[in-house]
Structures are given as structure tokens and as C-alpha cells.
Amino acid sequence: MTLLAITDITKSFGHHRALDHVSLDVTQGEFISLLGPSGCGKTTLLRIIGGFMSANAGRVMIDGEDVTGLPPERRPLNTVFQNYALFPHMTVLQNVAYGPLRGGSSRKEAEVRALEALDMVGLAAMAPRSPRAMSGGQQQRVALARAIVNKPKLLLLDEPLSALDLQLRKRMQIELKQLQVQLGITFIFVTHDQDEAMAMSDRIAVMSSGSIEQIDTPETIYRQPKTRFVADFIGEATVLPMSSNGRSFAEGQSEGILRPENLRVFRQLDDVPAGWLSLPGRVTATTYVGGTSNIYMQWGARTLHARQYRALPKAPRLSRLSIPQTFIFWRARAMFTSRLTLCWLLALPVCVFTAFFLMPLGVVLVASLTAPDGQFGFAQYGRILMDGYHWQVIGVTFRLAILSTLICAVLGYPLAWYLVRIVKWRSWRRACVILLILPLFTSNIVRSFGWMVLLGRTGLVNDALMGAGLIDRPIRFLGTETGILIGLVYILLPFMVLTIGNALARVEPALEHASRDLGAGPVRTFFSVTFPLTMHGVMAGGIIVFSMAISAYVTPALLSGGKVTVLAMLAFQQYSTVFDFNYGGALSITLLTFTMALIGFSSWLARYGARDVKGN
Structure with a gap:
């Protein structure tokens, strides 16, 4: 019975024809290998079968159903990827249970099925572990268990043994073939290793330059190659x-x-047997x-x-290795010299950190703990905590910083996604990044003055809103928290976009493909895989934006016109106008304490959310 029917599949990348009218029929329960050199089109064909790539022409039929236009999550197959594509933010059990959960099983049922699949590959005892704490062979078994737990009709394997050492690869060849016979699942195995294909396959499809040269049993291909290429490539x-x-x-x-x-x-x-050809x-x-x-x-x-099959032994020769004493002394002296050099190299950043951070912080801390009468204590902090005006200023400061961070995150993630995932031309992506970071080369004062012009009653923003008929009279932006918020978001947004974009670029596409392959749609894949794996980028951008927003002075001072006061402005007034350095120091330490506390809480919340995401 034919399970998979591929008819006239053609795929081109520009002027390069990767697949040229490829046709292939695979029967139920068969182990077939796509064998060929790099660039022959075998992986492209596998990706088209899996739904991760669309063909220019041709048709893919699975069990009598045309799946040519279906996405991966709607095809009755699963894939074992070359790099295994195990979700690093999930345990082994959660990795294997991911497919059943996406298929509608309850959490308990999914875990039971996952443990059964892990037991089948001999890894049930390692269910609580992280994939990163496992060897390559164990990771390969986990990927295999995750692929078979859904009991697919067809299993695609994209060179899953290529990263293993020779002995482990040979052992896994036997285990893979035994598992395939035990489950009765049809395997399509992509490899460039002839020994793998010969050892495991029922049939081998030898590919070259986007075409299938010969499809037959391993023995027939080895003994009766149909083309010169097959004869040269096999064995x-x-x-x-x-x-x-x-x-x-x-x-x-x-x-x-x-x-x-x-x-x-x-x-x-004369030693040549009769009937033999000789030369x-x-x-x-x-x-x-x-x-x-x-x-x-x-x-x-x-x-x-x-x-x-007979040995041509050579007499072994034993030799003694001697090392001069002078070499050992020189080596030890070199190690001592390198450690001394390392100490000198570390001394410079330590001195800079002490001179530019620890010493000024220590001076401000001592000043904040000194009362006007010279006594040492917490009198300055008492003034802050007992005065309602200061709490009002602290509230405004944190409200602006938190809102700026949230708005930058909401706007920054789509912008980062556009730059990393949607823009394909490097020149256009480079131009977008330059436009994004270009304002950073301009002084905050210049940019804030620009927003004063834009947000004024006769500025461009009010003119545009009135011209569109959205408002009847100008909106007052300057001197309000809204105006300050707009200025802060404009100034700090590039930092959020760059950090999130860097995190997105590090997410392997194979992880998202694996999620789709296991039955999750694009939205579910984003919230289960992509977003958790980029959370560190969001957190890093959030910490940068929040730290800069909460300590901002120039933008709030210019856009508020003195009508809105933030903590940095209040501290600056104590230093520059009132000359109360002790009170200004207390305000600065208070700002630093609240900032560090909120950053620590945000980090804990992100870790807690990541643990919750693992279970979903």
C-alpha cells in the first residue's frame, strides 16, 4: 500500500534548480533513505514533504490525501531534525509531552504517553532533566521519542546521527531500525553516509543534482548500479x-x-584461477x-x-619519550608569567570600576547618612519617607518609567520582528537599523527640543490631528506626563528594539519548525517557544529602558516646563540650587534602591513566568 506519493516535485532558488521533476512512492512500513552528496536536494525534498517549504510545482500525497498546500501542523507526520531541535526551556518530559498537549490530550494523559515513549528509547529515568544536561546520543533519543509519541503515519529524519561519534552512530543505527520495525512507522531518512543508508534501509533513493538517479534495495544498488554516478558514489x-x-x-x-x-x-x-580475467x-x-x-x-x-581478508602485519617498534628538564622549567615559568599578566589585565578594569562607580557611590552614601549637624544616621531618609510630596514625586517617577518600559516593549517587539524575520534584503535591513540608531548620535537636549516644537499647541502633532478631524482644538502635551512619556519612548525605543532583535536572531528556526511539526499553530508556537526563548531579550531591554527612564532628567525637565517633577529633577535641585548635598544624596540613594528592587522583582517574575510557560 502506497503511503507517500510524490509527483513531479520541482523547486528552484533563483536560477538554481534544487529539485527537477522528482517523483517517489513510499509504501506503508518502509524504511527508505534519501542518499546523496551535499547540495543534491535531499533535505529540500524532505522539507517539502514536511510542509516547511513549498514546491514550485508538483504534488505531495499522504495516505491518499493531497497535503501539498497544508502547513506542517496539519500533516500526519513528524520530524527528527538534524540538530534535534529540543526546546531548551523545557524538561525532557515536557519536550516529549508537547505534541500530545497540542493534539488535545490532557496534561496527565500527555505525561503518561510521554513517559511511555521515553521508556521505549530507554530514557524514562531522565524525564526531569534539562536537554542541555544530556549527551548527544541521549538528546537524539529524546528527539526520537518526541517524534513517535504522536504515532505519526510517516516519520522524517534529517541526518539525525551526523553529530554522533562513530561507535554511538553505529549503535543508534541498530536501535533506529529495531524501533522502526517495532512501531511499523514509515521512515524517510536523509543522509550522506553510505554505511547508514546501507545498514538500515529497505530501499535507497540515490540523488544527484536535484534528481533521483536510482531507487532500489541496498544490495541491488551496490551490485547493479544503473548510472556511473551511483557506481562511483556507493562504496x-x-x-x-x-x-x-x-x-x-x-x-x-x-x-x-x-x-x-x-x-x-x-x-x-599461473596462480590465477581458470576463467578469471587478469591484467x-x-x-x-x-x-x-x-x-x-x-x-x-x-x-x-x-x-x-x-x-x-588477511593481515599484513608490521613489527611494532617501541620508543621512549624523553622531555628535557629545561623545557619543564620553561613551561612552569611561562605559566607563572601568564598568571601574572592576567592579574595585571584584571587590575585595570577593577581600578576603573572602583574609581568611577564604587567611590562616587560611597561618597553619596556617606553624605546621605550625615545630618546637617554632622551626626551619622538615617535622618535624611526620614525626611523623605515622612513627606507626602516626596511620595508623590516617587509615584510620578515610577509611573513614567514603568509606562515607558511597557510601551517600548509593546512597540519594540513588532519592530524587532520586522527587522529580523520579515526583512530579507540585507541592505534594507541595514538601512532600517541605521535609521533606528541614528537619533542616538544626537544629544538628548536637541531631541527634546524637537519634541517641544512637535508637541506644542501649533506643532505638527496637533496640526495633524486637527487636519484629520480627530480633535476640535489643540491638545496640551507640554507640561504633562503624556508629553514626557512620548519623549521618553522616542528616545529609549531603539534600546528595546536592538536587544529584542538580538534575542530573536538567536532563536533557531528549527525550534519553531519542531513546534509546528508537533501540531502547534503559528500563534501557539510564538507563545510556547519563540516568546519564552526571547524573554531574556525583553528583560534586558526592559532593564535598560527602565533604568534610563527612571533616572532621566533632561527630557522631563524640558518637556514638563517645571510643571511635572520627577525624582532625578528633585535630586538635581538639591545639588545645584539648594546645595543640600546630604539631602540630595539621600534622594539619589532612594532612587537607586527603588530601581534595584524593581529590577530584581522583574527578574524573579520573568523566571517564574518562564517556569509557568514550561508547563503549557
Whole structure:
């Protein structure tokens, strides 16, 4: 019974034809490998089958249903990606249970099914672990368990063993084939490793330059290749010219394909068995590799390779390694010198940090703890806490900072998404980034004065609103919190966009593809995978914006016209006008304390939210 039918699939990238009218039929329960060199189109074909890429022409049928235009979450298949694409913000159990949850199962049922799948690959005991704490082979098993837990009709495997070492790769080949037979699921395995394809496949499709050269069983492809490419690519082969009757090596219309194991080397012509073809040559090299010996023989301009199953031992030679004492002393002295150099290199930033941060902070802290009569205590802080006006100023300050941060986050995420995910042309993306950061090279004073002109009663903003018929009379922006908020958002928005954009660029597309492959739609994928993985960027941008907004002085001072007071303005007045350094120091330390407390709370809230996201 045909499970997968691919008909005349064509895919081009610009002028390059990646797939050229490829057709393939796969039966139920079959293990078929797409084998070929890099760039032959095998991964492109797999992505088209999975729904992650659309073909220019052709059709994909799964179990009699045309799925050519369906997204990945609506196709009855799952994928094991090359880098496994395990969600790093989830545990092993949550990774495997992700598919059943997206399929409508309850949390308890999804966990039961996930544990059964993990037990099938021998990792049930590691369910609470993080994928990052596991070896490559264990991660591969988790990815396999996550793919089979939904019991798909078709399983796509995109070179899942390529990152494993040789011994582990061989062991996983056996386990994969046993699991496929046990489950009865159809496997389509992409690889460039001939041994993998030969060891596991029921059939192999050898691809070259976007076309399938030959589809057949491993033995048939090895012994009866249909094209010169298949003969050269599969195993080792020596192609020699033969006469038309195939009974002698001579220039003719035919070619003979000789495998190393089919060749024998004899010293005398009389030793050649009757009926064997022979040719004279000179042995140029021999190598011993375990239970076999490789013999290389020169015949004219050609080099022939024969493999014989007998050892050509070489006498081992033992040697003693001696290290001069002077070298050991020099090495130890070099290590001491490098540590001393490291200490000197660390001394500079430590001194700078002490001189420009710790010492000024210490001076301000001591001043804040000193009363006008010279006594040491908390009298200055008492003045702040007992005065209602100061609480009003603190409230305005934090309200403006929090609103600025939230608005920058709401506006910054779509802008960052546009720059990273939507803009494809590098030149246009570079131009957008330059336009975004260009205002940062202008003084805050200049930009704030610009907003004074724009937000005035006869400014551009009021003119535009009145021209559009949205208002009847000018709105008063200057001297209000709204005007200050607009100025702060304009000045601080680039910092939020850049940090979120950097976080978005680091999210591997394979993780989002894996979520879609497991049944989640685009929106669910965003909130379950993309947003949690970019939360650190949002938090970093939020901390930067909040810290700059809460300590802003120039923008609030110019746009408020003295009608709105923030904590930084009040502290500056104590330093520059009243000359009460002790009270100004107390206001500064209060601002710093509240800022650090809110930043710490935000970080804790982000970690708590990330843990909650894991369970969803």
C-alpha cells in the first residue's frame, strides 16, 4: 500500500534548480533513505514533504490525501531534525509531552504517553532533566521519542546521527531500525553516509543534482548500479574499459565496475584461477586496517584498489619519550608569567570600576547618612519617607518609567520582528537599523527640543490631528506626563528594539519548525517557544529602558516646563540650587534602591513566568 506519493516535485532558488521533476512512492512500513552528496536536494525534498517549504510545482500525497498546500501542523507526520531541535526551556518530559498537549490530550494523559515513549528509547529515568544536561546520543533519543509519541503515519529524519561519534552512530543505527520495525512507522531518512543508508534501509533513493538517479534495495544498488554516478558514489569502485563481450579489459563500448572485495592480487600468472580475467600491474602501496588489507596497484594510468581478508602485519617498534628538564622549567615559568599578566589585565578594569562607580557611590552614601549637624544616621531618609510630596514625586517617577518600559516593549517587539524575520534584503535591513540608531548620535537636549516644537499647541502633532478631524482644538502635551512619556519612548525605543532583535536572531528556526511539526499553530508556537526563548531579550531591554527612564532628567525637565517633577529633577535641585548635598544624596540613594528592587522583582517574575510557560 502506497503511503507517500510524490509527483513531479520541482523547486528552484533563483536560477538554481534544487529539485527537477522528482517523483517517489513510499509504501506503508518502509524504511527508505534519501542518499546523496551535499547540495543534491535531499533535505529540500524532505522539507517539502514536511510542509516547511513549498514546491514550485508538483504534488505531495499522504495516505491518499493531497497535503501539498497544508502547513506542517496539519500533516500526519513528524520530524527528527538534524540538530534535534529540543526546546531548551523545557524538561525532557515536557519536550516529549508537547505534541500530545497540542493534539488535545490532557496534561496527565500527555505525561503518561510521554513517559511511555521515553521508556521505549530507554530514557524514562531522565524525564526531569534539562536537554542541555544530556549527551548527544541521549538528546537524539529524546528527539526520537518526541517524534513517535504522536504515532505519526510517516516519520522524517534529517541526518539525525551526523553529530554522533562513530561507535554511538553505529549503535543508534541498530536501535533506529529495531524501533522502526517495532512501531511499523514509515521512515524517510536523509543522509550522506553510505554505511547508514546501507545498514538500515529497505530501499535507497540515490540523488544527484536535484534528481533521483536510482531507487532500489541496498544490495541491488551496490551490485547493479544503473548510472556511473551511483557506481562511483556507493562504496568504492574501480571503473575499467571492457570489450563489447565483457571478456577482457580493453578499450570498447562497455565499462566494468570492480569492487575492492572482488579483486585478488597474485604474484604469478599461473596462480590465477581458470576463467578469471587478469591484467598486469605493479603494487604501489599496502595498508593494514584491522582484519583486512588494502592493496593499491598501478595499471597504466589507473590505480586499482583490492581488499583482502588477511593481515599484513608490521613489527611494532617501541620508543621512549624523553622531555628535557629545561623545557619543564620553561613551561612552569611561562605559566607563572601568564598568571601574572592576567592579574595585571584584571587590575585595570577593577581600578576603573572602583574609581568611577564604587567611590562616587560611597561618597553619596556617606553624605546621605550625615545630618546637617554632622551626626551619622538615617535622618535624611526620614525626611523623605515622612513627606507626602516626596511620595508623590516617587509615584510620578515610577509611573513614567514603568509606562515607558511597557510601551517600548509593546512597540519594540513588532519592530524587532520586522527587522529580523520579515526583512530579507540585507541592505534594507541595514538601512532600517541605521535609521533606528541614528537619533542616538544626537544629544538628548536637541531631541527634546524637537519634541517641544512637535508637541506644542501649533506643532505638527496637533496640526495633524486637527487636519484629520480627530480633535476640535489643540491638545496640551507640554507640561504633562503624556508629553514626557512620548519623549521618553522616542528616545529609549531603539534600546528595546536592538536587544529584542538580538534575542530573536538567536532563536533557531528549527525550534519553531519542531513546534509546528508537533501540531502547534503559528500563534501557539510564538507563545510556547519563540516568546519564552526571547524573554531574556525583553528583560534586558526592559532593564535598560527602565533604568534610563527612571533616572532621566533632561527630557522631563524640558518637556514638563517645571510643571511635572520627577525624582532625578528633585535630586538635581538639591545639588545645584539648594546645595543640600546630604539631602540630595539621600534622594539619589532612594532612587537607586527603588530601581534595584524593581529590577530584581522583574527578574524573579520573568523566571517564574518562564517556569509557568514550561508547563503549557
